[in-house]
Amino acid sequence: MDAAPVAARAGVPSDASHLPRPEYPLAQAPEDIQRLIARVSRRNTGTREVLRQAGLALGMRVLDAGSGAGDVAMMAAELVGPTGSVLGIDRNTASLEVARARAEAAGLSNVRFRTADAQDRDALQPAGPFDAIVGRLVLMYSDEPAATLHRLVELARPGGIVAFEEIDLAVIGGSMHPPGPLFERVKGWIREGFAAMGAHPAMGFELYSTFLTAGLPAPVLQFNTVIGTDAQSGMSETSAGVIASLLPNLIAHGIITAEEVDVGTLAVRLRDEAVTLRATSAAAPLVGAWSRKP
Numbered sequence: 001m002d003a004a005p006v007a008a009r010a011g012v013p014s015d016a017s018h019l020p021r022p023e024y025p026l027a028q029a030p031e032d033i034q035r036l037i038a039r040v041s042r043r044n045t046g047t048r049e050v051l052r053q054a055g056l057a058l059g060m061r062v063l064d065a066g067s068g069a070g071d072v073a074m075m076a077a078e079l080v081g082p083t084g085s086v087l088g089i090d091r092n093t094a095s096l097e098v099a100r101a102r103a104e105a106a107g108l109s110n111v112r113f114r115t116a117d118a119q120d121r122d123a124l125q126p127a128g129p130f131d132a133i134v135g136r137l138v139l140m141y142s143d144e145p146a147a148t149l150h151r152l153v154e155l156a157r158p159g160g161i162v163a164f165e166e167i168d169l170a171v172i173g174g175s176m177h178p179p180g181p182l183f184e185r186v187k188g189w190i191r192e193g194f195a196a197m198g199a200h201p202a203m204g205f206e207l208y209s210t211f212l213t214a215g216l217p218a219p220v221l222q223f224n225t226v227i228g229t230d231a232q233s234g235m236s237e238t239s240a241g242v243i244a245s246l247l248p249n250l251i252a253h254g255i256i257t258a259e260e261v262d263v264g265t266l267a268v269r270l271r272d273e274a275v276t277l278r279a280t281s282a283a284a285p286l287v288g289a290w291s292r293k294p
Contacts, residue, residue: 041071042234043286046224047136047165048075050288053222054163056080060131064088065118065152066138070099070111076134077103077111086111087127089118118142119151132161136286139210140166140194140203146213153214156293162216163290165224168204169194174235175282180273183281186239186266189256193246196253204287211291219289227282230274235281240267 051072056062056079064073067088077086088111090096096113103111116123118138133152142148153162169191176183194201203210211219226233243250244263250256262269274281 042226042238042283043224044071044075046222046286046288047072048079050163050165050222050224050290051075051079051134053220054132054134054288054290055161055292056132056134056163059083060161061129062086062132062134063124063128063130063152063155065133065135066090066141067099067113068092068095068137070096070102070113072134072136073099073111073113074103074106074108076132077108080110082110084110087130088113089116089124091115091117119148124155128155129157130155130160131157132163134161134163136165137167139164139207140200142200143198145200145203145206146210149210149214149216153216153293158293160293161290162211162219162293163288164207165286165288166200166203166207168202168285168287170201171205172285173201174239174284176235176274176277176279178277178279180270180277180279182269182273183235183239183279186243186270189250189261190239190242190246192255193250193253196255197249204285207287207289211289215294216291217294219291222288223285224288225282225285227280230271230279230281233281233283235283236267236270236274238283239270 058081060080062076067073067090073086073088093115099113133156139145191201
């Protein structure tokens with residue numbers, strides 16, 4: 001069964017290169033990249049398990065779409081070993097410079113990074129076909145996630161693995177019990193900020209339908225989060241870091257003012273609230289989905 005005709009019948013264009021791209025909502029200065037690395041590091045255990053269960057194995061050739069600072073690419077490189085290889089692509093050259101330095105420091109010689117768009121057929125097709133196409137927090141920033149996924153699937157060999165992990169900021173999102181008023185405001189700001197910039201806040205829960213629309217078989221799904229006290233979940237630092245990176249866009253869209261958020265003290269105030277309430281916190285969940293190209 002060929003994925004392209006199925007996707008075409010479902011309304012997905014075979015060439016998504018013309019599609020508009022939403023503006024990436026997070027600031028991308030060096031300090032923002034480092035904040036992102038700190039935030040996602042708590043999620044790497046769950047992501048590694050998604051890649052392992054999806055079937056990444058020794059000797060495979062892997063494409064990591066939207067590689068950013070390189071976390072997923074490096075995990076994939078460890079799973080495929082020295083006889084395999086990983087190509088990480090991203091539009092942000094500054095992030096890829098950080099990714100290269102991190103991979104070199106980790107002694108991973110089987111991973112390389114290239115500045116490229118996930119929908120650029122001419123740039124990527126010569127590098128394929130790949131045994132696996134993977135990505136984390138990438139489809140949520142696509143104007144047409146199913147079209148983007150379909151375009152990436154074209155770069156996989158028949159039977160190749162397709163595994164993505166996306167966040168849910170809207171269906172469940174980050175949680176605290178008992179709820180704190182500051183936490184709930186921050187949660188709303190984050191959700192509104194991503195939505196205002198054209199991202200898909202519920203992308204994690206939309207992965208199932210996105211895979212089907214892209215012409216893939218129904219994916220296996222997995223739900224991952226980090227839960228515990230505020231110190232264990234990292235909720236305060238994570239939430240404040242996201243707000244700091246979103247702040248220029250939050251202000252530009254009239255969602256908050258700099259005085260209202262007081263980003264310099266936000267993490268401390270969130271932490272104090274959680275401690276006072278003796279709250280249990282859970283980070284916004286990541287939903288993993290994997291299937292194979294027909």
